[in-house]
Amino acid sequence: MIEFRNVNFSYEKGREVLHDMSFRIEKGETVGLIGANGAGKSTIMKLLLGLLEADGGVFVDGTAVKKETLSEIRGKLGFVLQNSDNQMFMPTVYEDMIFGPLNYGLPREEVDRRVDEVLERLGLEYLKDRCNHKISGGEKRMAAIATILAMEPEAILMDEPTSALDPYNRRIVINTIRELEQTKLIASHDLDMILDTCGRVILISGGRIAADGDAMEILTDRELLEANRMELPFCFTGRK
Ligand SMILES: Nc1ncnc2c1ncn2[C@@H]1O[C@H](COP(=O)(O)OP(=O)(O)OP(=O)(O)O)[C@@H](O)[C@H]1O
Ligand SMILES: [Mg+2]
Known part of the structure; x- marks a missing residue:
């Protein structure tokens, strides 16, 4: 469903952010993308969405991501960006939620049913008619997640979905992610959430893949995590 094939990427000449990166995510997999600040996680998400352009090698459902294929690709991917402010562009939460599905030709009654569900x-429910600019940071994050769920996309990209969420909403998001059958790629520093939701983890370090495999194996490997500026998930340290 998602593939990087020998992708190199730089924002500025001479400073490569991703080096010869290759991985494949099959339909239905849930994969955690972890790595220190600046490792390249959001860059990977943006390349998949075509917000950034590599010189080839990025594929969604077998289609290369490029200008000509963007609308096809965006129709398949739902995404929550790291900064949800950039994502809500309609006046109310409800209007944001119906925008995508209506655009893809779904009848209004079906869209309203999905939104309410x-x-x-x-x-x-209390956020439905609230103004996007007058809700809190965590509420915005929840509204952004609601908006992609209403789209029912084939694959979901989430960049830090639980940051800014209180423990109650974080738990709702974790349970929701676990219930969704779609292909999911989730970037986060919340390693406990990654462990709760992902069967596989890709660890990025210095623009390269430092590890790719079973989530439990990678997230219990203290040496590997610490060598890459991370720590064991709290559930293994007894800390809260
Ligand atoms: N617009 C930009 N122009 C130049 N460099 C950038 C730009 N955006 C990101 N970078 C650089 O690219 C590298 C990867 O950034 P990226 O945002 O992908 O990291 P990340 O893994 O998502 O980090 P974080 O955990 O902080 O979200 C960093 O060195 C960053 O400074
Ligand atoms: Mg990021």
Whole structure:
């Protein structure tokens, strides 16, 4: 469903951010993308969405990501960016949620049904008619997640979905991610959440893949994590 084939990427000449990166994520997999600040996680997400352009090698469902294929690709991917502020562009949460599905030609009644179902699932009915610019940071993050769920995309990219969330909403998001059958790529420093939701983890360090494999194996490998500026998930340290 998602593939990087020998991808190199630099924002500025002479400073490569991703070096010869290759990985494949099959349909239905849930994969955690972890790594220190600046490792390249968000860059990977943006390349998949075509917000950044590599010189080839990025594929979604077998289609190369490039200008001509963007609308096809965006129709398959739902995404929550690291900064949800950039993502909400309609006046109210409800209008944001219906925008995508209506655009893809779904009838209004079906869209309204989906919106109500998603809001109920996330416990966000109270946000439906609120103004996007007048809700809190965590509420915005929840609204951004609600918006992609209403799209029912084939694959979901989430960049730090639980940052800014209180423990109650974080748990709702974790449970929701676990229930979703779609292909998911989740970038986060919340390693406990990654462990709760992902069967596989890709660890990025210095623009390269430092490890790719079973989530439990990687997230219990203290040496590997510490060598890459991370720590064991809290559930293994007894700390809260
Ligand atoms: N617009 C930009 N122009 C130049 N360099 C950038 C730009 N955006 C990111 N970078 C650099 O690219 C590298 C990777 O950044 P990226 O945002 O992908 O990291 P990340 O793994 O998502 O980090 P974080 O955990 O802090 O979100 C960093 O060195 C960063 O400074
Ligand atoms: Mg990032």
